[in-house]
Amino acid sequence: MTTITQPRPTAAKGAPAAVGAKLFNRLCAVCLTLFALIWLVPFFWAIATSLRSDGSITQKPTSPFAGGWSLRAYSYAWDTYPIGTWYLNSLVISALAVIFTVAFCSMAGFALAFLRYRGRAAVLALAAAGLMLPSEALVLPQFIEYRSFHLLGTFWALILPSVAAPIAVFVFQSFFRGIPVALIEAARIDGASWWRIYARVCMPLCRPALSTVAILTFITTWNSFLWPLLVLSQTKSQTVPVGLASLLSNTNIQYAEVMASSVLGFLPLIAVFLVFQRQIVQGVATTGIK
Template identity: 85%
Template sequence: MITITEPQQTATAGPPTANGAKLFNQLCGVCLTLFALIWLVPFAWALITSLRSDGSITQKPTSPFAGGWSLHAYSYAWDNYPIGSWYLNSLVISVLAVVFTVAFCSMAGFALAFLRFRVRAAVMALVAAGLMLPSEALVLPQFIEYRSLHLLGTYWALVLPSVAAPVSVFVFHSFFRGIPIPLIEAARIDGASWWRVYSTVCMPICRPAVSTVAILTFISSWNSFLWPLLVLNQTKSQTIPVGLASLVNNSNIQYAEVMASSVLGFLPLIAVFLVFQRQIVQGIATTGIK
């Protein structure tokens, strides 16, 4: 009599693709945690140092709890330095830069996306070349230009250079290219001019792109250091980064006051990012930056 035995089933640990995806997610989580620590450790160190006294920092610089914590450095920095004027200057310059950059770069991106003219390819090449040109190479020509225009020492000397932003032009161009062409053709058939198509059809749709450009322009304008250092020559007309650099004295460095001023300087940027982080992610995801 012949007996037939069924083949034994071997247990499998799951599909290899699922294991690979899980391992990749864990690796991404570890990398994100490391990058977060790299950014948070200097911020935490600056915050703790600003709460200590100069004597305890000099005696025990690596002990964060030596000497106790107090807000004396913040009150001293606010009372003895024109931080309020620096805040106002940085805010006005950053807001003006955002308004003009969004307006002009959106119009440039719209023209490159939908209008057809002879030098369109040349203009696109010039915009792409602007991405590869370092900003430091433009300092001397810009200084000579704005000196001849008698704009040195004014807000316009800081606002106008930030308007010509090739990255912002490409962000708007990428978003406008994603708008369906039949929508634009329908507006044109109904008799809408190009300006009306831009203002009433395209701009309400590209709010994520506007948010992304506005936030990135605000942050870059707020953190700008070299150009404001050369243009603004009066103490009360300086911006936050330039003013903070002037607090560092080689003969007598007041570490707590300097750190307190630094914390006051970058707190607005943290607030802007925490409030508009969803708009940043949505704008990057929908403007073609891939």
């Protein structure tokens, strides 16, 4: 006796869902490609302009291939301007800002996540209020404060303001709250102090958040312009963005040299992002998981 098997209706229902998922993935890929092309146009234009001569740029500014390409602007900019010193200054300031920001903001996030003390809600509200204040509103109070401490003209005037980063505090707090409470209670039962729990238990587990905060702090400190412009007065102590701005002149603008210096300025940031992009994505993704 033969039996006729009917097809399951679930397969038919699953087909439209699979087609919709493919269409959505293709739409996301198209949008991502378009945005990537839009963002790559300024980089290509800067590199192409830096490889041309000033005469060809003046005659045909919209033609990136006119006049041929050469590395003369790069050698001229490196030999004429103290770009190496600006690189060193930005690297030292950014590295120290990363170290202090990760250390202090992680301890603040740990305290807000696990410790219960009087005034905790007020501290949390003050940290949240720090997210609402634009950095430009803090320029004058910070300038008066660091002038009273005789820190103007030093690297500390650039490092210390970046340490107070409310967004970094909330990133660490969100990640610490995702750690199982049973793990913290077990460490407390074993007699571990809060400092030991922070250093030996929580910090090894929050490497994605640590990498995210470190990379974003490095990029933000490296790109900072307004505050270093006001604080650092000597040319040799300037950072890369301030030094590049000083190359512009109202009378004679050497476009190729300016673009070459700009390319040399943002190359370290591109290298840092390409090397650590996986840590950034992982840190942002895991920070949002509860």
